[in-house]
Amino acid sequence: MTGNVIQLKTPLGDEVLSLHAGDHVELSGMVYTARDEAHLRMKESGIPFDPKGAVIYHCGPVIRDNKVIAAGPTTSARMNEISGFLIEKGVRGIIGKGGMGATVREQLRNKGVYLAFTGGCAALASSHMTLKGVFYQDLGMAEAVWAIELDRLPLVVGIDAHGNDIFDAARKNAEDVFRIYSPELCKAEH
Amino acid sequence: MQIPEPDLIFRALSDATFQAYREAAIRLPLDVLKVIGNAALAETDPVARGEFANILKNIRTAGELGVPMCQDTGVPVIYLTVPPDIPLTPELYDAVAEGVRRATKEVPLRPNVVDPLTRHNTNDNTGAGMPAIHVKPGKKFTVTVLPKGAGAENMSRIAMLLPSQKDQIGKFVVETVYLAGSRPCPPIIIGVGIGGTFDGAAALAKEALLEPVDTMTEYEQQLLYAVNKLGIGAMGLGGDFTALAVKVKTAGCHTASLPVAVNIQCWANRHATVEVKR
Numbered sequence: 001m002t003g004n005v006i007q008l009k010t011p012l013g014d015e016v017l018s019l020h021a022g023d024h025v026e027l028s029g030m031v032y033t034a035r036d037e038a039h040l041r042m043k044e045s046g047i048p049f050d051p052k053g054a055v056i057y058h059c060g061p062v063i064r065d066n067k068v069i070a071a072g073p074t075t076s077a078r079m080n081e082i083s084g085f086l087i088e089k090g091v092r093g094i095i096g097k098g099g100m101g102a103t104v105r106e107q108l109r110n111k112g113v114y115l116a117f118t119g120g121c122a123a124l125a126s127s128h129m130t131l132k133g134v135f136y137q138d139l140g141m142a143e144a145v146w147a148i149e150l151d152r153l154p155l156v157v158g159i160d161a162h163g164n165d166i167f168d169a170a171r172k173n174a175e176d177v178f179r180i181y182s183p184e185l186c187k188a189e190h
Numbered sequence: 191m192q193i194p195e196p197d198l199i200f201r202a203l204s205d206a207t208f209q210a211y212r213e214a215a216i217r218l219p220l221d222v223l224k225v226i227g228n229a230a231l232a233e234t235d236p237v238a239r240g241e242f243a244n245i246l247k248n249i250r251t252a253g254e255l256g257v258p259m260c261q262d263t264g265v266p267v268i269y270l271t272v273p274p275d276i277p278l279t280p281e282l283y284d285a286v287a288e289g290v291r292r293a294t295k296e297v298p299l300r301p302n303v304v305d306p307l308t309r310h311n312t313n314d315n316t317g318a319g320m321p322a323i324h325v326k327p328g329k330k331f332t333v334t335v336l337p338k339g340a341g342a343e344n345m346s347r348i349a350m351l352l353p354s355q356k357d358q359i360g361k362f363v364v365e366t367v368y369l370a371g372s373r374p375c376p377p378i379i380i381g382v383g384i385g386g387t388f389d390g391a392a393a394l395a396k397e398a399l400l401e402p403v404d405t406m407t408e409y410e411q412q413l414l415y416a417v418n419k420l421g422i423g424a425m426g427l428g429g430d431f432t433a434l435a436v437k438v439k440t441a442g443c444h445t446a447s448l449p450v451a452v453n454i455q456c457w458a459n460r461h462a463t464v465e466v467k468r
Binding site for chain 2: 124174
């Protein structure tokens with residue numbers, strides 16, 4: 001890791017507009033987990049927390065005895081077409097893995113950022129977390145909305161508020177490489 | 191030959207399965223740690239270096255706290271080695287399932303196993319044909335647990351190539367990784383099964399994941415080199431290491447066939463083997 005790590009605290013404000021894709025940040029404060037089912041419920045019946053400056057975490061945690069046992073990120077792309085209303089209502093940060101599509105990239109423009117957390121790092125995540133509450137528990141453990149207090153969770157800005165998207169850049173690069181694939185590629189020096 | 195007490199075998203195998211599942215969920219094998227560590231040192235991309243730092247911290251935290259390293263604790267894929275004096279009975283399968291149920295409660299594991307059509311969750315990680323148990327004869331009585339998460343498993347593919355398309359094997363492997371992109375939680379480990387039958391190639395690809403990943407043949411290194419040219423990098427954020435290792439297993443096949451299966455595994459190439467006490 002190089003460069004400074006930027007400290008962020010929820011609720012987020014205009015400070016997110018000065019972040020750049022590739023910046024390392026540490027996030028503290030309340031975040032709300034939400035997967036597919038929670039997005040659909042919130043869209044239909046309203047957001048159960050104050051969305052202004054809020055941060056959504058794409059995560060289906062393992063909770064036991066009111067403690068977060070394991071809480072790594074889930075694939076954000078599944079929420080590509082159901083995240084717009086959250087950003088419209090004031091959500092300024094989305095945490096997940098794998099990045100999101102062009103729709104969300106545009107929705108975040110001049111408003112918020114997508115923060116990538118390392119896939120599979122559930123134990124590391126839970127060591128930065130305190131459970132504060134829950135909504136929609138009837139959806140089951142993975143799909144409920146858990147209110148979790150973060151203490152300096154290490155993240156990287158994947159999509160900034162200016163349309164820069166490092167996932168998309170890596171994807172385009174891979175596409176270019178694959179297009180010119182030849183068996184010779186396997187025979188190159190290594 | 192004296193056959194040990196069925197009840198004792200049941201308990202010993204169930205205990206060993208539980209222990210192997212717990213070990214696999216919490217700690218990575220040394221060869222896997224080694225390739226992750228080496229890649230973390232060699233990675234040049236600053237964002238990817240941050241991802242490796244998180245992965246290494248996560249591995250340490252899971253070990254210290256004794257909790258699963260990933261919340262997707264997978265579905266149970268089990269390899270049993272059964273010595274000549276242990277009768278291969280349905281009870282052996284029951285004992286493994288019992289160990290899986292106990293691990294689900296006590297580790298704890300996320301209940302992942304559902305009916306494929308009704309999507310009803312059994313809540314104990316067992317079901318029809320699950321755990322998936324593969325049995326081989328051997329000298330020692332051992333159980334190996336390979337918990338397989340969905341993110342990586344879902345990106346796996348199989349092709350029935352033509353015998354004349356041997357040089358397309360590399361392209362199929364690279365294409366599979368390209369199509370997977372960030373979704374299987376790279377840096378990945380790639381199991382490749384070449385030959386056998388349609389189903390046999392897939393089984394070989396999965397078994398390849400159990401092979402030591404810190405040594406590779408020249409062919410495996412060539413495939414790894416080609417895959418890493420894609421530059422997808424850790425978590426799809428770009429970088430030098432899209433994959434950490436490629437392992438290939440082969441089997442004889444029909445002269446008119448060339449089955450190729452690619453089984454993708456995330457950086458957490460979890461598996462553990464425990465000898466059954468007797």
